[in-house]
Amino acid sequence: MTSGVVDAQAIDLCAVQRQVDAVLESFLAEKVRAAAGRGHPPEVVETVRDFLAAGGKRIRALLCVVGWHASGGHGDVTSAVRVAASLELFVAFALIHDDIMDDSASRRGRPAVHRVMRARLGGGERAERLGAGGxxxxxxxxxxxxxELLHTAPIESGRQRLVHGLYDAMLEEVMYGQYLDVMGTGRGADDVEAALRIIRYKTATATIERPLQLGAAVAGADDATMEVFTGLGLPLGEAFQLRDDLLDVFGSPDGACAPGLSDLREGKRTVLLALGLQNADLVQRARLDRLVGRADLEERDAAEIRDILFATGAREETERMITSRYEHVLRVLDGAGFPPSADRALRGLAVKATQYTS
Known part of the structure; x- marks a missing residue:
């Protein structure tokens, strides 16, 4: 690990985000030209472009580049930025597919991609099926x-195998996590450990641990640094998803994120719901069993679910779990010996991840 390095200059995360967005725009502009030249449907690239432009904090991309800095990366950051941009396209893939499986109505304040395609085809069952397929x-x-972005990044030859291996591991972990999520919905909903297992596979590794390790691998990090990124990446990734689950049900106190119905209608297997079911009395449990997972759930019923999750202490316990994981991350950083600029950036991103709102 890098330690004792004098590095007073802060990492400009806004500049990193602009660099990542520039790589994505250049890459997709070339895809537009290629599609036009070959007669491919132009709306495909535009759909991906629109999805990326709709928002998102680029937190995986930022973590990748910060991981590069934390691991002694210096000089030209092009390779790390290109790998970071690749992660944003990977996220687009994962979220588009996730919305299909959940039949989510919207993503980042806009209609979900399968809903957009369904609308292009008109109404009816056929349009629904073909929209999902498109x-x-x-x-x-x-x-x-x-x-493609990953494999065309100018990574030193001795580091390519590790970078590609980490990326492949991330893909596999997300697929297993998504499988567990889809197949487990509605079953064993009061099993907190099962819900945490889904988080670890589906979110914690791909959101925090692997992006940090990918940036580190590009920089040529040692095994000790990789272990540190696992030590802080997994708990921070869990806290990230726990916060996201809370925001989906309760919204944020400042009103920036409104309470939603999607997780409750889907019967999503969250830690929040598992804790509520575990702590509920017979009457509360019966109401949760009756209401959660109903596709026609209305706001009045959702308010009752929220009241039960609050009364059983599930909301408070989830908040405690987030806090304990965040504090663990700070302890890991205290002993990591990263350059000051990378340390500050990681601490800031840890706050951003645990207060994530979109």
């Missing part, structure tokens, strides 16, 4: 383009 293919292309 979105599935758009998501597949986003994944293929993510891999």
């Amino acid at each position: 979105a599935l293919l758009v998501g597949n292309l986003a994944l293929m383009w993510a891999q």
Whole structure:
């Protein structure tokens, strides 16, 4: 690990985000030209472009570049930025597919991709099926383009195998996590450990641990640094998802994120719900069993669910779990010996991840 390095200059995360967005725009502009030249449907690239432009904090991309800095990366940051941009296309793939499987109505304040495609085809069952199929293919292309960006990054030859191996591991972990999420919905909903297992596979590794390790691998990090990124990445990734689950049900106190219905209608297997079911009395449990997972759930019923999750202490316990994981991350950073600029950036991103609102 890097230690004792005098590094007073802060990492400009806004500049990093602009660099990542510039790589994505240049890459997709070339895809637009290629599609036009070959007679491919132009709306495919535009759909991915629009999805990326709709928002998101680019937290995975930022962590990748900060991981590069933390691991002694110096000089030209092009390779790390290109790998970071690849992660954003990977996220687009994962979210587009996730919305299909959940039949989510919206993403980042806009209609979900499969809903957009369904609308293009008109109404009816056929349009619904074909819209989902079209979105599935758009998501597949986003994944293929993510891999293309990764494989064309100018990574030193001795480091390519590790970088590609970490990326492949991330893909596999997310697929297993998504499988557990889909197949486990509605079953064993009061099992906190099962819910945490889904988080670790589906979110914690791909959101925090692997992006940090990918940046570190590009910089040529040692095994000790990789272990540190696992030590802080997994608990921070869990806290990230726990916060996201709370925001989906309760919204944020400042009103920036409104309470939603999607997780409750889906019956999503969250730690929050598992804690509520575990702590509920017979009457509360019966109401949760009756209401959670109903596709026609109305706001009045959602308010009752929220009241039960609050009364059983599930909301408070989830907040405690977030706090304990965040504090663990700070302890790991205290002993990591990263350059001051990388340390500050990681602490700031830890706050951003645990207060994530979109």
